[in-house]
Amino acid sequence: MKLLHLLFRGVRAALFLLVVALCSAYIMMWLAMDRDMVQLPRVIGIDATAATELLRERGLQPKVSGREFNERVEKDAVLSQRPASGSWVKKNSEVRLIVSRGSDAVVLPSLAGLPVPDARRVLLQHGLTLGRVAQVHSVEREKEQVIAQDPEAGVPLRRGSAVALLVSLGRREEEVETLTPLGQLFRNILGGEGAPRRTP
Numbered sequence: 001m002k003l004l005h006l007l008f009r010g011v012r013a014a015l016f017l018l019v020v021a022l023c024s025a026y027i028m029m030w031l032a033m034d035r036d037m038v039q040l041p042r043v044i045g046i047d048a049t050a051a052t053e054l055l056r057e058r059g060l061q062p063k064v065s066g067r068e069f070n071e072r073v074e075k076d077a078v079l080s081q082r083p084a085s086g087s088w089v090k091k092n093s094e095v096r097l098i099v100s101r102g103s104d105a106v107v108l109p110s111l112a113g114l115p116v117p118d119a120r121r122v123l124l125q126h127g128l129t130l131g132r133v134a135q136v137h138s139v140e141r142e143k144e145q146v147i148a149q150d151p152e153a154g155v156p157l158r159r160g161s162a163v164a165l166l167v168s169l170g171r172r173e174e175e176v177e178t179l180t181p182l183g184q185l186f187r188n189i190l191g192g193e194g195a196p197r198r199t200p
Contacts, residue, residue, distance in 0.1 A: 112149070119165060
């Protein structure tokens with residue numbers, strides 16, 4: 001009986017030492033891993049340049065993997081990050097950032113008076129496209145100049161929207177005032193005055 005009691009105490013002491021050894025090993029391993037791990041800070045909403053510097057200070061490798069339009073997040077601010085903030089990752093891990101391009105709405109400029117090629121160029125610069133083009137005669141605009149546009153200037157539009165133009169065909173071909181009308185010409189000839197000469 002005494003032998004069993006001693007044996008039990010020996011087994012219990014051995015198990016205790018084993019547990020202590022395992023706990024020590026776990027703690028040592030955790031400390032070793034902890035030195036190689038870093039918790040990701042939240043950089044969403046921060047300027048991309050500042051966010052990149054912050055991540056590098058933590059021993060991480062930030063990478064801008066894309067840019068997207070967003071109404072709520074300012075231009076050049078971080079829109080999203082992967083892995084998510086609060087995650088524990090190894091140092092030198094890559095952190096992918098999506099950066100905001102700002103709002104995709106643009107204010108339509110005035111195109112009146114511009115030749116059609118110039119108007120098309122302005123639209124492209126603003127991320128807009130040339131839509132339907134109608135033409136009418138105009139005494140105020142030269143041929144191929146924009147008379148009006150739809151929507152009007154100053155209206156906010158989403159990028160990619162089409163803008164219709166009303167373009168001038170120039171003045172109508174009118175009778176030259178210095179020329180005698182055909183009916184009067186016939187009467188002059190019959191009256192013996194002959195046909196009027198054109199001014200060179």
